Amino acid sequence: xxxxxxxxxxxxxxxxxxxxxxxxxxxxxxxxxxxxxxxxxxxxxxxxxxxxxxxxxxxxxxxxxxxxxxxxxxxxxxxxxxxxxxxxxxxxxxxxxxxxxxxxxxxxxxxxxxxxxxxxxxxxxxxxxxxxxxxxxxxxxxxxxxxxxx
Numbered sequence: 001x002x003x004x005x006x007x008x009x010x011x012x013x014x015x016x017x018x019x020x021x022x023x024x025x026x027x028x029x030x031x032x033x034x035x036x037x038x039x040x041x042x043x044x045x046x047x048x049x050x051x052x053x054x055x056x057x058x059x060x061x062x063x064x065x066x067x068x069x070x071x072x073x074x075x076x077x078x079x080x081x082x083x084x085x086x087x088x089x090x091x092x093x094x095x096x097x098x099x100x101x102x103x104x105x106x107x108x109x110x111x112x113x114x115x116x117x118x119x120x121x122x123x124x125x126x127x128x129x130x131x132x133x134x135x136x137x138x139x140x141x142x143x144x145x146x147x148x149x150x
Contacts, residue, residue: 003055004046004055004056004057004095005054005055005056005057006018006056006057006058007049007056007058007083007084010058014058014059017029017032017042017059018044018057018058018059021042021044021059021097022044022097025099025100026097026098026099026100027099029042029059030042030098030099032059032061034061034126034128035128037126037127037128040061040125040126041061041062041063041098042059042060042061042062043059043060043062043069043071043096043097043098043145044057044058044059044060044096044097045057045058045059045060045071045084045094045095045096045145046094046095046096046097047084047087047088047091047094048087048090048091048093049083049087050086050087050089050090050091055095056083056084056087058082058084060072060084061122061125061126062098062145063118063121063122063125065110065118065144065145067146067147068105068144068145068146068147069096069098069105069144069145070110070118070121070122070142070143070144070145071142071143071145072119072122072126072129072140072141072142072143073085073140073141073142073143074129074132074133074136074140075136076132077131077132077133077134077135077136077140078136079136079137079138080138081138081141085141085143088107088143092106092107092108093105093106093148094106094107094145096145096147103147103148104147104148105145105146105147105148106145106146106148107143107144107145107146108143108144108146109141109142109143109144110142110143110144115142118142118144119133119142122142
């Protein structure tokens with residue numbers, strides 16, 4: 001399988017974050033300080049490009065969802081979904097790395113009461129999410145990553 005890469009057009013700080021995370025199994029990069037906010041935990045999500053077929057990796061803030069992990073497809077409150085979300089919509093089989101733990105997972109979008117609960121938990125972890133939702137003009141997806149059988 002080909003090595004994952006950061007998507008073309010990603011900002012330099014994203015490329016640097018991924019490089020440091022991969023080089024240290026998350027020892028450098030797992031906890032990420034975004035602006036004036038306290039450091040938050042991040043994971044690496046690898047999706048398959050829906051157009052390119054390339055393996056693409058992005059660092060994302062995460063929370064726990066039972067035995068899985070939850071990520072928010074906010075794109076900083078942009079009016080469109082992030083590319084990684086569109087990729088997992090097309091193919092929910094993903095790879096996840098949390099610190100040194102690397103595993104296959106299946107992504108699903110939380111709905112209803114589960115979405116509301118997870119949104120509140122993630123907004124408590126990273127308060128800018130509520131601002132992002134206000135400006136996005138779309139419902140920001142809440143994605144659950146559940147470990148797949150090997």
